[in-house]
Amino acid sequence: MDRYDLIVIGSGPGGYRAAVLGALRGLKVAIIERRDWGGCCLNRGCVPKKAWHHSAKWIAQSRALASRGLRAKVTADLGVAWEHQREVVATVRDSYESYMKRLGITALRGHGRLLDAQRVELSAGDTVQTIEGAHIILATGSSPRLPSWSGEVPGRVLTTDTLFDEPPPAGKRVALIGSGVIGTEFAFILTLLGKEVVWICGGEPLARSLFSNQARRTLREAMANYDIAPRTGARVQSARVGDDGVALTLEDGGEETVDWVCLGTGRVPHTEGLGLEAAGIETDAAGFVVRNAHLQTAAANVYAIGDCTSPAMTANQALADATLAIDNILGDTPRAQDPLWVPEAIYSAVEMARIGMDEDTAEDEDLEPAVGFAAFETSPRALGQGDTAGFVRLLGDMDSGALLGGEIVGSEAAELIHLLALAPDRDTALRWLARGAYNHPTRAEELLNAAETMASKWGLRDHIFG
Numbered sequence: 089m090d091r092y093d094l095i096v097i098g099s100g101p102g103g104y105r106a107a108v109l110g111a112l113r114g115l116k117v118a119i120i121e122r123r124d125w126g127g128c129c130l131n132r133g134c135v136p137k138k139a140w141h142h143s144a145k146w147i148a149q150s151r152a153l154a155s156r157g158l159r160a161k162v163t164a165d166l167g168v169a170w171e172h173q174r175e176v177v178a179t180v181r182d183s184y185e186s187y188m189k190r191l192g193i194t195a196l197r198g199h200g201r202l203l204d205a206q207r208v209e210l211s212a213g214d215t216v217q218t219i220e221g222a223h224i225i226l227a228t229g230s231s232p233r234l235p236s237w238s239g240e241v242p243g244r245v246l247t248t249d250t251l252f253d254e255p256p257p258a259g260k261r262v263a264l265i266g267s268g269v270i271g272t273e274f275a276f277i278l279t280l281l282g283k284e285v286v287w288i289c290g291g292e293p294l295a296r297s298l299f300s301n302q303a304r305r306t307l308r309e310a311m312a313n314y315d316i317a318p319r320t321g322a323r324v325q326s327a328r329v330g331d332d333g334v335a336l337t338l339e340d341g342g343e344e345t346v347d348w349v350c351l352g353t354g355r356v357p358h359t360e361g362l363g364l365e366a367a368g369i370e371t372d373a374a375g376f377v378v379r380n381a382h383l384q385t386a387a388a389n390v391y392a393i394g395d396c397t398s399p400a401m402t403a404n405q406a407l408a409d410a411t412l413a414i415d416n417i418l419g420d421t422p423r424a425q426d427p428l429w430v431p432e433a434i435y436s437a438v439e440m441a442r443i444g445m446d447e448d449t450a451e452d453e454d455l456e457p458a459v460g461f462a463a464f465e466t467s468p469r470a471l472g473q474g475d476t477a478g479f480v481r482l483l484g485d486m487d488s489g490a491l492l493g494g495e496i497v498g499s500e501a502a503e504l505i506h507l508l509a510l511a512p513d514r515d516t517a518l519r520w521l522a523r524g525a526y527n528h529p530t531r532a533e534e535l536l537n538a539a540e541t542m543a544s545k546w547g548l549r550d551h552i553f554g
């Protein structure tokens with residue numbers, strides 16, 4: 089039986105990162121994948137979606153060309169966009185596979201199942217083998233949740249998995265179901281890529297996120313510029329799929345006839361056939377693998393990371409989990425997970441990113457949050473780009489001047505949030521921002537401006553500039 093220091097099951101961002109970090113830090117690593125290297129994020133999630141978002145943004149920006157004296161007619165073709173994302177994904181997947189090879193990681197194809205807390209059975213077709221690991225990381229991810237009315241998801245009712253796996257069906261009119269991140273992103277992407285989107289939302293878009301009311305208002309306004317409006321309070325009761333379209337009946341008695349449907353109705357963790365019980369590992373009522381703050385399951389040498397462990401379900405969280413799991417496997421003093429300080433981002437009609445506490449969370453912890461605000465509408469860089477929607481909003485502690493959290497709405501928000509995520513220490517992060525050297529004119533300078541408004545408005549000059 090082959091023996092490893094670390095066996096990773098699942099090669100999404102969590103599993104891939106854990107395998108790479110483990111190998112870089114001297115462990116003998118095997119990684120098991122039953123489908124495509126790179127998991128959901130690379131093959132049918134973040135990576136192809138961002139390629140489409142970039143195209144959607146180009147089309148959005150092309151509307152302002154004439155006011156700058158530029159002339160071009162930009163039109164969209166979702167079929168070609170589909171081919172393009174496949175090329176992007178294939179290139180990244182090849183680079184992942186060759187990097188794993190270079191690091192000496194044993195990449196095994198097949199389904200992994202725990203036989204106990206040290207042994208994993210790998211089945212690939214008729215071949216079955218058992219390998220042994222001193223440590224095991226479960227990184228098995230999640231799949232789309234199918235609402236009861238969707239049946240077997242035939243060719244005209246798509247999940248985001250099928251949307252990226254198969255060329256999109258013909259037809260212009262698309263029903264998009266869901267008010268979460270996927271609904272919010274694809275409402276913009278599919279509209280700008282030429283579809284007439286009927287966006288059916290049980291609740292307000294992103295209502296269950298930590299984004300502020302101001303952020304969600306800015307998003308609504310940006311969506312309205314492209315005539316995108318959610319039909320909130322609408323729920324699908326049943327669907328009739330025919331040869332040339334789908335007829336949806338809504339709970340309020342309304343009907344919608346569309347060419348195809350895209351589901352953004354949540355995701356469920358993958359734990360089926362994983363042999364958790366054989367290793368004494370439990371799942372919670374929602375099916376997530378139970379683990380402690382150090383990411384250990386009930387079997388102390390088996391760690392669990394990413395989508396299979398919590399409804400947070402972002403690649404960012406899976407990557408942060410991977411780093412922590414490897415630190416804890418190798419370190420003497422285990423560190424606890426700090427999920428609030430992993431950035432999150434939304435790519436829609438405006439880009440949105442946040443990290444840390446919001447005001448309610450801060451007040452629940454008996455802190456007094458002070459707000460520092462700077463809008464992009466007066467940023468020289470944003471004005472020159474003709475792209476002034478959004479703002480930077482920092483939260484600081486009134487007593488100590490420590491950074492409590494931050495939110496950035498507007499172009500490049502997901503890049504800019506790294507200035508907060510990577511600050512060396514939260515107690516001095518605002519001072520660090522205030523003393524930093526910046527390119528001018530840039531969007532990043534608005535973080536400095538927001539820190540300045542906080543200093544002057546809330547009497548934090550000494551903390552921030554002292």
Ligand code: FAD
Nearest residue numbers: 098100102122127128129133200229394395401402403404
């Ligand atoms: P996954 O990426 O789900 O990978 C798990 C892997 O494990 C899979 O490849 C699966 O085949 C394999 N596996 C499962 N069970 C077994 C087994 N028993 N044996 C062998 N292999 C197994 N997140 C972001 O942060 N930013 C984004 O922009 C973003 N965009 C998204 C867009 C879409 C359309 C979707 C659907 C998701 C998006 N996400 C985004 C979420 C992100 O893709 C997931 O949070 C992330 O992929 C989770 O990583 P993971 O490593 O936990 O699992």
